[in-house]
Amino acid sequence: MVVKASPRGLAAVPTETVREDDIGEAKRLELYRLQVLIRDAEQRAYDLFLQNLVKGTSHLSLGQEAVAAGCAAAMQPGDLSFCTYRGHAHTLARGVPVEKVLGELMGRDNGLMRGKGGSMHLTSVEHGVMGSYAIIGAHLPIACGAAWRAQYKKQSDVTTCFFGDGTTNIGAFHEALNFAVIWKLPVVFVCENNLYMEYTPIADVTAVPSPAGDRAAAYGLPKIVIDGNDADVVFTTMRAAYDKARRGEGPSLIECLTYRYSGHSRADPAKYRPAGELERWKQRDPIKLYRRRLDEMGFDAGKLDAIDADVRRIVDEATEACKKAPPPSTDLLYTDVYADGGSTWRN
Amino acid sequence: MAELTYRDAVARGIAQEMARDEDVVFLGEDIAKAGGVFKATVGLLEQFGPLRVRDTPISEQAILGAAMGAAMTGLKPIAEIMFADFLAVCYDYIANEFPKSRYMTNGQAKCPLVVRVGSGGGARFGAQHSQSVENWCMQYPGLKVVAPSSPVDVIGLLAASVRDPDPVIFVEHKSLYATKGEVPDGEIVDKLGVARVLRTGSDCTILALGLMVPRSLAAAEKLAAEHGVQAEVIDVRSLVPLDAQTILSSVAKTNRVFTVEENPRVLGWGAEIMSIVADEAFYDLDGPPVRITTPHIPLPASDILEDLAIPSVARITESVRRSLSA
Numbered sequence: 001m002v003v004k005a006s007p008r009g010l011a012a013v014p015t016e017t018v019r020e021d022d023i024g025e026a027k028r029l030e031l032y033r034l035q036v037l038i039r040d041a042e043q044r045a046y047d048l049f050l051q052n053l054v055k056g057t058s059h060l061s062l063g064q065e066a067v068a069a070g071c072a073a074a075m076q077p078g079d080l081s082f083c084t085y086r087g088h089a090h091t092l093a094r095g096v097p098v099e100k101v102l103g104e105l106m107g108r109d110n111g112l113m114r115g116k117g118g119s120m121h122l123t124s125v126e127h128g129v130m131g132s133y134a135i136i137g138a139h140l141p142i143a144c145g146a147a148w149r150a151q152y153k154k155q156s157d158v159t160t161c162f163f164g165d166g167t168t169n170i171g172a173f174h175e176a177l178n179f180a181v182i183w184k185l186p187v188v189f190v191c192e193n194n195l196y197m198e199y200t201p202i203a204d205v206t207a208v209p210s211p212a213g214d215r216a217a218a219y220g221l222p223k224i225v226i227d228g229n230d231a232d233v234v235f236t237t238m239r240a241a242y243d244k245a246r247r248g249e250g251p252s253l254i255e256c257l258t259y260r261y262s263g264h265s266r267a268d269p270a271k272y273r274p275a276g277e278l279e280r281w282k283q284r285d286p287i288k289l290y291r292r293r294l295d296e297m298g299f300d301a302g303k304l305d306a307i308d309a310d311v312r313r314i315v316d317e318a319t320e321a322c323k324k325a326p327p328p329s330t331d332l333l334y335t336d337v338y339a340d341g342g343s344t345w346r347n
Numbered sequence: 348m349a350e351l352t353y354r355d356a357v358a359r360g361i362a363q364e365m366a367r368d369e370d371v372v373f374l375g376e377d378i379a380k381a382g383g384v385f386k387a388t389v390g391l392l393e394q395f396g397p398l399r400v401r402d403t404p405i406s407e408q409a410i411l412g413a414a415m416g417a418a419m420t421g422l423k424p425i426a427e428i429m430f431a432d433f434l435a436v437c438y439d440y441i442a443n444e445f446p447k448s449r450y451m452t453n454g455q456a457k458c459p460l461v462v463r464v465g466s467g468g469g470a471r472f473g474a475q476h477s478q479s480v481e482n483w484c485m486q487y488p489g490l491k492v493v494a495p496s497s498p499v500d501v502i503g504l505l506a507a508s509v510r511d512p513d514p515v516i517f518v519e520h521k522s523l524y525a526t527k528g529e530v531p532d533g534e535i536v537d538k539l540g541v542a543r544v545l546r547t548g549s550d551c552t553i554l555a556l557g558l559m560v561p562r563s564l565a566a567a568e569k570l571a572a573e574h575g576v577q578a579e580v581i582d583v584r585s586l587v588p589l590d591a592q593t594i595l596s597s598v599a600k601t602n603r604v605f606t607v608e609e610n611p612r613v614l615g616w617g618a619e620i621m622s623i624v625a626d627e628a629f630y631d632l633d634g635p636p637v638r639i640t641t642p643h644i645p646l647p648a649s650d651i652l653e654d655l656a657i658p659s660v661a662r663i664t665e666s667v668r669r670s671l672s673a
Binding site for chain 1: 372398399401403404406408409410411412413414415416417418419420421422424439440443444448449450451452453454455456457459488489511512513540587588589590591592623
């Protein structure tokens with residue numbers, strides 16, 4: 001799906017909607033649930049910041065839930081995700097428990113990495129979340145390497161690499177795209193274009209209107225720019241990209257148009273946004289949009305309400321568990337620098 | 348036992364490990380069809396095929412990033428960064444990615460890879476193709492840094508590096524590629540973190556790395572022949588892990604210590620070692636610890652100028668003699 005994009009606004013979002021019934025009821029319920037879960041957990045992370053229970057920084061995906069949900073729902077067990085510092089959503093979408101994520105944000109012993117990584121480095125290898133990377137672009141080549149391993153060992157997993165629009169202007173993006181294409185690697189690059197590179201409109205600093213889509217041709221790839229606020233569109237697009245990768249036909253680059261409701265990070269009130277922009281995007285809120293679609297399709301409202309309630313309970317219970325969790329043991333300061341488990345570098 | 352060049356030892360070391368373990372793969376610029384710009388990887392493509400020995404574009408970030416992703420998920424990659432100076436264009440992986448992933452993930456992520464680099468001066472290549480980069484790498488907790496000075500050490504330390512579960516920067520010296528040494532037949536596997544006493548002596552300890560090892564040995568012979576000074580020469584071999592005990596034992600015996608470093612003066616590898624000596628062996632010392640280094644300048648291209656910059660046998664000899672007689 002290709003659209004004429006003007007990345008500054010809603011005009012760019014494709015209006016075509018995918019409603020093929022081959023998505024199926026169970027998958028749609030999963031897509032709905034994942035989006036609600038991400039929304040509630042991210043909102044809770046924000047609330048915990050305001051209570052000073054989460055220290056440091058955080059980069060929320062409020063408003064961008066459909067991308068993480070649509071991708072994860074299209075993955076198979078064993079597939080790998082490489083995320084950015086804005087990675088809570090992608091981590092949760094792979095089934096990592098909310099408590100583990102919030103615990104990590106709060107620097108508690110029950111956190112995913114027992115407080116050693118923090119918000120920007122969420123990792124759960126057992127769930128295929130191979131790390132969240134806080135240096136822009138760094139993980140695109142790393143994702144290539146994971147895909148190379150699958151290709152070399154004739155394993156069937158596909159690697160997904162998530163990044164933002166700002167990443168398309170750093171060298172590693174271009175090195176990785178070229179590399180993935182010449183080696184025909186089973187990797188899918190997913191650009192979440194939320195219109196802002198940190199505090200700056202992406203259009204102000206990018207040579208082409210679609211920061212990822214318009215670069216695809218340089219690497220012999222088709223331009224794919226989709227509505228990143230429509231979980232069905234994300235799901236079906238990703239499903240096709242994963243099928244292509246599993247068939248040995250190489251990488252894809254997919255640009256998802258979306259919008260972040262919060263600032264770039266905790267420190268950013270996002271005052272640079274033109275008046276009315278946020279409100280217009282909220283009219284296309286991915287969860288509202290999806291709920292409306294499921295209602296129109298005749299999904300049982302009680303069932304959907306039950307999902308909402310169940311998610312709220314999970315997030316509440318996770319929050320309480322994290323508040324009660326102890327801080328990490330101070331012994332952890334010196335563990336796992338080297339593979340022997342310690343930090344000894346000399347005799 | 349056969350005589351082998353340092354250059355051929357690189358190919359033999361890689362081949363030894365690739366033949367042993369199918370998970371060992373090798374990537375870099377011009378390493379496959381061309382056999383490497385230093386001809387150190389000739390024959391590997393023919394022996395192991397294009398799936399395991401892969402030419403890459405000039406994309407140093409892609410090379411190191413791909414090596415890391417492969418290492419995290421089950422392979423044991425060897426990546427070549429042709430000239431060590433080029434580490435600067437992919438330094439994110441050296442500084443931020445390889446060394447921190449295990450710690451940040453509380454031990455979930457692993458990164459068993461080797462990055463081979465062609466380091467050092469003496470080839471008249473000028474300031475951007477001649478640098479010694481050991482100290483660029485040794486400052487990051489989580490990385491290991493190894494620098495062989497002889498063909499047998501190339502094979503043994505490379506094998507140890509490939510088998511090591513941590514990321515290792517393997518610093519080869521370009522001006523040693525043509526040098527020869529005796530190498531035993533069969534598999535050779537060394538150990539990281541073991542310094543080697545190459546010449547025993549009672550008057551002073553000289554610590555050296557890479558090309559500075561043969562120069563220090565030659566200086567020690569001159570010191571003995573011309574000045575009656577018996578220098579103990581230690582090839583440090585591995586900066587991380589560091590065999591501090593071998594160094595401290597030697598200093599306890601000789602009571603004087605010198606480092607011979609090819610890097611520019613400020614924050615060279617010897618500075619860290621001298622700080623350990625000062626902390627832990629201060630009362631063993633009969634005189635100041637002395638660092639013999641390249642001055643704090645970029646390396647010039649002209650042979651006359653480059654030879655003045657990098658510690659020579661004559662400069663090492665004179666520095667030690669002067670310091671001991673002061």
